[in-house]
Amino acid sequence: MEPLAYRMRPTTIDDVIGQEHLVGEKGIIRRMVTARRLSSMILYGPPGTGKTSIARAIAGSTDAKFRQLNAVTDTKKDMQIIAEEAKMSGQVILLLDEIHRLDKAKQDFLLPHLENGRIILIGATTSNPYHAINPAIRSRTQIFELEPLTPDDISTALMRALHDQERGFGKMDITVDEQAIDHFVQASGGDVRASLNALELAVLSAPEPVHITRQDALDCLQKPSFNFDKDGDQHYDIMSAFQKSIRGSDVDAALHYLARLIEGGDLPTLTRRLLVISFEDIGLASPQAASRTLSAIEAAERLGFPEARIPLSQAVIELCLSPKSNSAITAIDSALSDIRKGKSGDIPKHLKDGHYTGAKDLGHAVGYKYPHHYEGGYVEQQYLPDKLKNARYYEPKDTSKSEAQFKQIYDNINQRKKK
CATH class of the missing domain: 1.20.272.10 (Zinc Finger, Delta Prime; domain 3)
Incomplete structure (x- = not known):
């Protein structure tokens, strides 16, 4: 027998739990189904939020042939079989899991079939399609983001599974404590598949008549589900x-x-x-x-x-x-902005390397004033190119004593420059 989460997948658009912005009364996917004007799409969102369910529901609501492949494990030959089926029947809805990992050969094969509408592609991914999916596929699809399911959505799915006579546990003598349901809901992290898998484990591992307590729920879903994809x-x-x-x-x-x-x-x-x-x-x-x-x-x-x-x-x-200051990053970004706009200019002659000019003043060019020879280790001279000699990139903050001291020194130097 198939797992409970598989059996409880919706067969029509009306059975989909959550995602009201897509399948609700005014949702765009519902409107497409009602108008019988389907277009290829990419569904993206966290695991267990209903990407496969929506694809199956679309097919069930339109009586279209439905096929499912995985972009990684299934081959180009598998896609060719579906393309031949689409030629014979007129149209096939293809759910392609992990579409962000579709290689170029499979992509090139699919593109003409998407163009002529024989294959309605529904790609499923947890990755952001704007970053992870090839533009050629992206430009031929509508992109819809699925939202994490709410606790009420998860609770609805659990109760539906417990009472469904055909696909769920409706024919069994089962009692589930409210605290157990609460744990399945909260620990699932918005992943309806995780909650249904835990419920199924609790039911199938319990003696009859089945009574699921909070401890049973804890045993079957010990660690809260935590969706984390470092590339997502x-x-x-x-x-x-x-x-x-x-x-x-x-x-x-x-x-x-x-x-x-x-x-x-x-x-x-x-x-x-x-x-x-x-x-x-x-x-x-x-x-x-x-x-x-x-x-x-x-x-x-x-x-x-x-x-x-x-x-x-x-x-x-x-x-x-700690006190905060972004003066360092804004200073360098301001300087980089000038460089990228072509504002640079020639280096002043007295700053050029004296080794190439024959100067003997500590290896520096003629005219250079060595600051350490002056009181306070400072002497006024031009360092920036002529085009930028009055540029000011560093804007000190006064959020700390540390930078206030830098500001005082910086302001003093700038005042001496103006004299």
Whole structure:
């Protein structure tokens, strides 16, 4: 017998749980089905949110032939068989799992069949199609994003499975405690497949008459489902929220996202981003924070998980509560902007290498004033090219005593330049 999650997949568009923005009364996919005007599409979103279910429901609602392939494991010959079937029947709906991994040979074979409409392609992926899918396929499909299922959606799916007479457990004598349902819902992480698999395990492993308690639910779904794909959209969203929480000095939010990144287990990417944050967002407001962050990263890399969480947590808390300054990154970006606009100019002659001009003043060109020969280690002279001699890239912040001191020195030097 097929698994419960497979048996409970919807057969028509009306059976789909959640995704109201796509299959609800005014949803675009429902409108396409109602009008019998299907076009190829890509469905993307986290695992267990209904990509395959929607594809099957579309086929069930239109009486079209439905076939399913995997872009990795199935061959071009498998696609040729479906193409021949489409020629005979007029149209086939093809669900192609992991479409982001479709190779060029298979893609080139599919394209003409998408063009003439004989194959209605429904690609399924957890990766962002705007980044992961070839433009040739992307331009011939509509792209729809699926949202994570809500707790109410998961609960609806579980109750439907328990009461369905044909596909579910409706014919069995089953009692399920409310606390057990709550655990299946909360621990599934929005993945309806995970919740149905856990329910099935609980039912099939229990003596009759079946009574599922919260402890049974805990035993069957011991660790909450956590969707984490280090190459997927969600990973980058978490990483973005992590940095923005540190930048916003919200310790608790930053620790929350740190915990999610730790649970994902991608230590190299996490530590790289943490080091970037220490320079980009704290920067000159607390120059020592970057070196301490690097020490924490080195400790984390030596320790590995789970102990690595301790120095990482320490670094995150310090960065959150440190004064913030982005003056270093804005300064270099401003300078780069001028370079990329073609604003450069000749290097002043007195700054050119004296080894090539025959000068003997400490290896520097004639006319160069050696600052260490002057009081305070400073002497006024032009360093920027003529075109940019008045350019100012560094804009100091006053968010810390450290950068306030830099600001005072910088302002003093600029005042002396103007004299």
